[in-house]
Amino acid sequence: MTTHEKHAKDAEPELHPVKFSRLSKRGILLGLSLAQLIAIGVAIAAFVLGLYTGGQTVLYLGVVWLPALLVAVIRVGGRSLVEWLPIGLAWMWRSVTGQTRYRRRIVKPRPAGTLALPGDAAALRQYVDPETGAVMVHDPHAQMLTVLREITHPSFVLLDPGEQERRVQAWGRVLATGCRSGRIARIQVLERTIPDSGTGLAQWWASQGVDDGSWVANTYKELIDRAGPAGERHVSTLSLSLDMKAAARQVRTAGRGLRGAAAVLKQEMTTLTTALRAVDLDASDWYTPGQLAIMLRTAYDPQIAATLDRAGDIGQDLATAGPVAVEERWDRLRSDSAWHAVLWISEWPRSQVFPGFLSPLLLTGGIRRAVTLLYDPIRADVAARDVRKRKTEHISDQAQRRRIGQIEDAEQSAELQDVLQQEADLISGHGILRFTGLVAVSADTGPELDAAVAAIEQAAVQASCETRRLVGQQASAFAAAALPLGRGL
Structure with a gap:
């Protein structure tokens, strides 16, 4: 050399x-x-x-x-x-x-502008921005306004290490924009698998393939025709939620109500679009009511996904996009055509890992699942105050344990080191986000659901993560994990 x-x-x-x-x-x-x-x-x-x-x-x-x-x-x-x-x-x-039981009242029409969702999500309202045509979901209880778009990206694990590092740093800058603004309540990244009707592969062949009539081209076309309907495709969405309380002054200036909140949210949408370009992420237009309706419908009724994919404009009405029946049990949920269970990523890797550590969880084939990451940005002053409080509490606990003769264990020392590291990051100008990981697993029957959950739990172990099955709150957990509405727990 x-x-x-x-x-x-x-x-x-x-x-x-x-x-x-x-x-x-x-x-x-x-x-x-x-x-x-x-x-x-x-x-x-x-x-x-x-x-x-x-x-x-x-x-x-x-x-x-x-x-x-x-x-x-x-x-x-x-x-x-x-x-x-x-x-x-x-x-x-x-x-x-x-x-714990929901049945749609077919003969009773829904109030105008509402989403046909069960549980506490029934209070959600839709607002269509007249300028962009984007649908915005208003949560009157949490005072949030959410908008979403689909993200396409190359396979991260196939990129060379230098490109992976560049994209990781750029994605960190995207999340940092939410901390600097002070008006963002939540950023949700949702990656889900849905049955493919064959249109995904057909679209790829139409844009990337060369149909020159050769033997290779004909072989590819036959393979797509046979394997397409039996496959699955991955869809990634990014949801942005505006904190209407934190942005109250800007909302009043922009015209008050949902119209003013939409104007403020559009400013954050422009900032996010610019940040996504720096990461080389291809973002589609912001979702319309029809696109959101199909996404909500297929979340509760996965078997209809392939049919709606081929049906054109059918099924794009938000007033009827929700489930027909939902039954919540202690550790699972049953909706129109599937059983669901939600897992919480209770422990992230405790040792140093490379950014692609979630590959075993995201690339597990043959299982319908949705992986959600919820990022809650914390304002710099609030984060600094919280870090100082936790640091003081850790030091006080250390003094109390020494006074009574209790031995300091390694876990408590490690938590203190994490707090000190967060304090150093804040001083260096970085932001702090409180994040939550959820995995919603779906299957056609109860036994198939148990097998799928076991496979996902094993994949999480391979990713150095620990998962716990949520109990007593599966309905609200499913709305947070499988729906791109910025819902929390």
């Missing part, structure tokens, strides 16, 4: 590994959460009262202090029993009041 070639090779950018902050498990006092402290406080109060009363009162009050102590210390599925209590009670209440 010549000296020139050696210097050229050294000058090539290398792909650097990344590291995620750990999910904080530090409680209010000595690792105990507020619910645990309340339960232990009740147990101590009942026990002391029994001692002061005398006799066998302490034994009689055992029906109070003993269960309170047990629910505070016994852990199931990573949580103490007292932390499971609100989830269980909420599920029982929703079951008794019939909130």
Whole structure:
């Protein structure tokens, strides 16, 4: 190798590994959460009262202090029993009041401008921008206005390391725009697989292929005709949500109401479009009501996806795009033509990994699933205040543990190092985002769903991630994981 070639090779950018902050498990006092402290406080109060009363009162009050102590210390599925209590009670209440079942009222028309969705998503409203024709989804409870578009991109794992590093840095700058603005409530990246009717491969052949009548061209055309309807394709969307409370002054200046919020959101849409060009991401036009209607319909009814793909303009009415029937169970959801289960990525890789670490999860074939990343930008002043608070709490806990002779474990030290790293990043001018990962798995039957969930859990292990199946909240979790509406949990 010549000296020139050696210097050229050294000058090539290398792909650097990344590291995620750990999910904080530090409680209010000595690792105990507020619910645990309340339960232990009740147990101590009942026990002391029994001692002061005398006799066998302490034994009689055992029906109070003993269960309170047990629910505070016994852990199931990573949580103490007292932390499971609100989830269980909420599920029982929703079951008794019939909130876990949804049936569309066919003879009763929907109010104009609403989305035909079940649960708390029934309050969502649509607003069509008269200038761009984009559909904007208004959440009156969360005071958010959301718009979305489809993103096409080359296969990241097939790019050379230098190009991967450049795209990773550019994507970081895209997310940083949400932190600097202060008006963005959430950015959602949704990557899903849907049955392919064959139009995807046909469109690729029409744009990339050379139909010159040769044997090779004819072989390709036959392969597309046979394999197209049996395949699947990946669709990636990017949703942008405006925080109407944070942008209240700009909304009033732009005309108030949804019209003013839409004008402010269009400014953020322009900024995002410019940032996406720097990442070499090909973005389509912003979604119209018809495109959103098809996406919502196929999320609850996957088997209709291929039919709608070939049907032209049929099925593009948002007023009828929702499911006909939904039944929520403790750990799964059943809709029109499929069973669904939502997994939460509870632990990201604890060691350094390269940016393509999610490949086993995203490239698992033969399984209908939607992977969602929710990014909640935090304003710089709020992030700095939160980091200082957590740093002070960690240092106070260290002093308290030394005072009582408790040994400092490695996990607590690692969490403190993560806080210090976040503080250093803020000082360097970087932004902080609170992100959540969700995976919605769909199948035709219950047993097939269990098999698909097991395969996704194994793929997550290969990606160095830990997943947990959400329970007692599958309906709201599915709306957050499978719908591009910027919903949270």
